[in-house]
Amino acid sequence: MKLFIKFDFNTICKKVLETKLEELDIKYRILAFGEVELLEKVPSEKYEALNDALNSYGIEIVENQKSILVQKIKDAIIDMVFNEDSTVNVKSSVYLSEKLGHSYGYLSNLFSEVTYTSIENFIIIQKIEYTKQLLLTTDLSLTEIAFKLNYSSVAHLSTQFKNATGITPSAFQRIISKRRSIAQQKN
Amino acid sequence: MIKRIISKSAIFLRIIFLISVFLILLIGGFTYKHISNLTNSSKLVVTTFKVNVELEKVMSYLKDAENGHRNYILTKDTTHLEPYLTAREKVNESFAELKEIANHGPVQEENLKTLSKYIDSLFRNFTQTSAFVENGFALTEEFKSNFFEEKIIMDSIRHKISEMMDLENRHLQERQKQYQSNLEFTPLFLYLMLLLTLVLIIVSYSKINNDFKNIKIINNQLSIFKEATIQLETVGKHGNWVWYVESNKYTFSDNLYRVLGEKPRAFEPTFEAFLEFVHPDDRKKFSADVERMMKEEDLPFTYYRIIKKDGTVKHIKGYGKLLINNDGEKRIVGNITDISDEIERFLELEERNLELEKNNAELSEFNYVASHDLQEPLRKIQTFISRLEDKEAKNLSASGNQYLERIKVSATRMRLLIDDLLQFSRTNKPDKEFVLTNLNELLEQAKQDVAETIIEKQAIITSDVLPTVSVIPFQVHQLFLNLLSNSLKYSKVAEAPVIKITYELVHSKDDINLINIPKNEYHKITFSDNGIGFEQQYANQIFELFNRLHNKQEYSGTGVGLSICKKIIDNHNGIIIANGEPNIGAIFTIYLPI
Amino acid sequence: MPNDYIHIILADDDEDDRLFFTDAFDELKMNTKVNTFNDGVELMDYLNSEDAILPNVLFLDLNMPLKNGIECLNEIKANSKMSDIAIAIYSTSASEEDIEETFVLGANIYIKKPSSFKQLKKVLAEVVSMNWQYHTNSLNKDNFLMRL
Structure with a gap:
């Protein structure tokens, strides 16, 4: 028996998005097809969880991998500055490259490229x-x-x-x- | 002082006068008493004498009568009875006289009565005897006893009279003795009294003489003072008036009339006459002031206008004060001053102030012009130069590029000058607000401003704890910044700058830099450094605008920084002093009034 | 991110300055969109209009005819709709007191107009970059004070 299904990718996609975003308790707004605005800052773990969840549906966040890394750099820096213990006796370049697993030169170039600053x-x-x-x-x-x-x-x-x-x-x-x-x- | 002396001596003189009068009355009294004593004693003598005479007379009359009677008996001639008859009459007269004069006590009185009885019985006897004779029988026993009785009575009378005379004489002697002692003492007493009075009069005389001298001195002073007052009145355009409160009369000084534009004593000095001159608009207030003066007997400063007869209006300041003299009379003494000149000058000054304010406003407007309108074109020139440099430098020849470079340097220098000049004129502004500020915070800010240079030159800055003072915060911040910058700029090349800031509270009389300044306390803050210093002879020049001790190539700057410091200190009524020694360092000392 | 470009507005009555300003951004290539207004009235009319796109950074010249920079600043700060705009005072000169006063009134940035084009570019780049940091890193905008 054959079923003929007529489906609307948009609706499915929208539904999946909504479900997953709500599962992760992220505030959002769907703007148009293929565009979602996140209404609050999303920690990188959550962001990656969302990414993984969507990936299993074949949905990919059309994103700049670079900006994720930049976000990670920023988070690391903020952690370093505001959490005094981690700053002691460690050079920021060493700290960042160790924490993020990239050479400092790479991180530095990437950061400047995306954020207009070093x-x-x-x-x-x-x-x-x-x-x-x-x-x-x-x-x-x-x-x-x-x-x-x-x-x-x-x-x-x-x-x-x-x-x-x-x-x-x-x-x-x-x-x-x-x-x-x-x-x-x-x- | 002198017044007190005189009033004291007046009391003294009064007392002396009273004592003198008392003494003179005393002397008079004593003299009277003395003279009346004398009179009494002579009267006593006369009386005694008279009494004795009368008694003698009585005796002699009685003898006459006895004789006459005996003769009659012998002769029976009645003519011999004549003395006997007259004797009786005369004895009576003498007795009356005696009774009148003699007033010498009851003993004598009694004697007189006894005598009178004896005389009466004598005459009775005479009559009996005479009757025997007339009847023609004589030498009867009866006659004989009668005759004998007659002799006894006669003897008793004689005895009585001598007794009375003795008594009288004794009496006289006693009195005389008593008066004698009085008369001896009285002159000595009177003499002493006179001497005392004389001494008192001499003392009074010297006292009066002294007072007179004092009064003369006072009079002299008074006449000088009066002349001075008259001069003062004329020069100072004052006029005096006195109000005699009890009699409600006024006197006006000559110059008061002149102040009113009148000839001296041109009108009766009354309140109403004066009120005539007071400006109609001020009359109400003036009357109220005077009323208050009458009530409170004191008049504080009052201000009003008067109109002279020629129509000119003058401004008057008045004052009055109650005076009570030694006799308790009340007067209010006051004066008026023509202060029109003062008022005019004040108005003139006010006008000039307004003008100055206008000038100041113009100046700050110029300030703005300099700040905005002048800076703007210069900035554009600079920007266009930079555009030219960026885009067209390759199209210019080498010399063209060099000119461009020169233009750039000049424009930069001009910008620096305008900026500093602006800052200097901004510091001029007098309408800044004074705020109680912790100077440590201002110093901290200034240090933060030059933090980069501090790191770069590895400068060490130490500072005492500074006080909290009422200042214009921005300006003092600028002051500290300029002083720090100055020390950092003129540091030695090979030595890290060390800047020491010290604070001390000083009293102007204890500090040589504060002589000729009203005694007061000052905050003394010193900035000393170990920089290149300067020759002490330039100490004052460095505060002058655009004055530089070093050339532009050696040290950048426009020579305005320290002038701004000076200006800021001036704005705070303080003092700034520079001390320098080449290659040792500079010390800037600032004094801020408390 | 919601906007591709950074929206910038300048209100300045001086034609040369407007030219320098737009030229500088042109050369910066920072993905910015620059609008200019000739005075305060024009600026406020635009900002108050219905279809106005509110800028990320607003550059205000202080000395303008009709309505000066301080008046514009006060109006913007009083309007909750515009309170998010970063305000940069863009002036020829000012005393320390004037600078502090505009900061107290709510300005975020005070720029003394530079005297070279290179410097101008540098300053404008710094402003945009810093504003971007505040915008993208959720820094406390109340603490955004910068003097160039």
Whole structure:
């Protein structure tokens, strides 16, 4: 007996996508055929789980493998900066190539190609962002922050902060506190 | 002081006067007493004498009568009875006299009565005897006893009279003795009294003389003071008035009339007359002020306008104060001052201030022009040069490229100058807000600003804990930044810069840099470095605008940085001082008032 | 990613500056789309219109006729629809105080117009790149302050 099935790839595909995304508890929005917007940041493990699940249906995320790696680099860097233990005594280049299993040269080139910036610069940006966060949310002095973030001196942190943002850490602190007091007055 | 002396001496003189009057009255009293004593004593003598005389008279009359009577008995001639008859009359007269004069106690009185009885019985006896004779029988026993009785009575009378005279004389003697002692003592007493009075008068005289001298001095001072006051009034355009509160009368000084534009004493000095001159718009306020003055007897400064007869309006400042003199009389002494010139000057000053403000506004407008409109074309020139360099350099000849390079360098230099000049004129702005600021934070910021150079030159910066001071935060930040930059820039090539920042609270009288400054406390902050330093003779020049001690090739810069420092310190009413020694280093000391 | 290109707007009354700006982006080849407006009024009219595409980065000259940069900044910050736009002040010169004031008012970037084209390109590239970092790495935009 033969069954003649008429099916709509779009619907199937859509259904599978929906099921798998929901299984993994990912917020999403289907824009058009072949295009899904993820509404939140997805950790790389989840991302890969989704990729695997879809692959078994013959659905492939038309993606740049490069960007996954870049995302991994970024995650590693963020982990390195914000988790102080991992920074101790390890050069970032060594740390990254060991963790991701690629040569630092390859990672570096790839990163610059995709993100318009270098790994070094990205590390600095992350460190500065962390410094900003510490300045605003803790009572730590800049000297203490410099020590915490493994800078050789407070002057080095100041310099890096100023080079990255064009303003000094204290000016940054002052501006944000002024903004906050203005916002408080408005409320 | 002098016033007190005089009032004191017035009391003193009054006391002396009273004492003197008392003494003189005393002397008068004593003298009177003395003279009346004398009179009494002489009267006493006279009385005693008179009494004795009368008694003698009585005696002699009685003797006459006895004689007459005896003669009659012998002769029976009645003419011999004549003395006997008149004697009786005369004895009576003398007795009356005696009674009148003699007032010498009850003993004498009694004596007088006894005497009178004796006389009466004598005369009775005479009459009886006479009757015997008339009847023609004589030498009867009866007659004889009668006659004998007569003799006894006569003897008693004689005895009595002598007794009375004795008594009188004794009496006189006693009194005389008493008066004598009085009369001896009184002159000495009077003499002493007179001497005392004389001493008092001499003391008073010297006192008065002294006071007179003092008064003369005071008078002299007063006349000088008066002249000075008159001059002062004329020069200072003052006028004085006095209000005698009790009598409600006024006096106006000559110059007060002049201030009102009138001749001295041109009108009666009354309140109403004065009010006539007060500007109609100010009359209400003026009257209210005066009313208050009358109530509170004190007048604080009041301001009003007056209109002179010629129509000119003058501004007046008035003041009054209650004075109570020694006699308790109340007066309010006040003065008015023509302050029109002051007001005019003030208005003029205000006008000039406005002009200055306008000028300042223009200056800041120029500031803006310099900041924006001048910078913009220059920046474009620079950008176009860079475009030219990028795109057309290969089409230019070698010299063309060289010119381009020169243009670029000049334009860059011009930009630097404009930037610094701008910063300098921005520091000019006087309307910045002073905020209580922790200077440590400003220093920290400045250090962060030069962090790169600090690392590059391996500079060591040490700092004391700085105070929290009311400052213009941006400017002091700039000041610290410029001083740090200066020290870092002019460091020695072979030696890492060491910058030491110290702080101390000083009192102006303890610091040689602060002489001729009102006594006050200052924050003293020093920036000392181990750089190339400078000759001390240039210490003041380095703060001048565009003044450089080194050429452009050696050290970049426009010579504005330290001028900005000076300006900032000026804005904070502080002082900045530079000390330098070539190849040792420079010390910049700043003083900020507390 | 949702957009292929980075949308950039410049409001500046100076023709030369607009030219330098667009030229710089042309040469940068950064996949950007640049729109320019001649003054603040034009800019705000566009931003407030229905079909406006809101830019990723908005460059504001401070000194403009009719409506200056500060006024535009205040209007944008008061409008919740536009509050996501990164604001870059793009000015000839300014004092430290003016810079701080615009930051306090909500500007993210303060650029003193460079005096060479090379520098301009470098600065603009840095702004776009940094903005991209904030955009793609979910950094706290409240802390986005940069002075060039």
